[in-house]
Amino acid sequence: MCLAIPALVTGLLPDGMARISLDGVVKTISVALVEDVRPGDYVIVHVGHALARIDPDEAERTLALLAEAGALGAAVAAAEARP
Template structure:
């Protein structure tokens, strides 16, 4: 089973890359599949690639569901 998760764009980097953050973890990902990104946007991330943009409300709802499934408070995932 594969899992793609929402992460917030923290920094746009050169060469189609960006830094994203989720729950205190910062990771560099490729943005080659998604255009028009800005700092603060949420993207769906899978194996180091942003697959698509997602609005903040949907991202927060998804993160809350993942936190609930893991037994963690929703605020811990944001």
């Protein structure tokens, strides 16, 4: 099963890359598929790529549901394991 999760963009990097934060984990991802991404935006992330921008309220609700289901920790652990 694959899971795409919301993450907060904390900074933009060269070459279509950005730094994100997810439950305290900081990762570098590609934002080449999403136009006009800015720090403070939430994006849906799957396998190191932002797929779409998401409304902040929807992102927070989704993250809360994932945490409640116990799935957030597993998703963060999987993200940490990827280079």
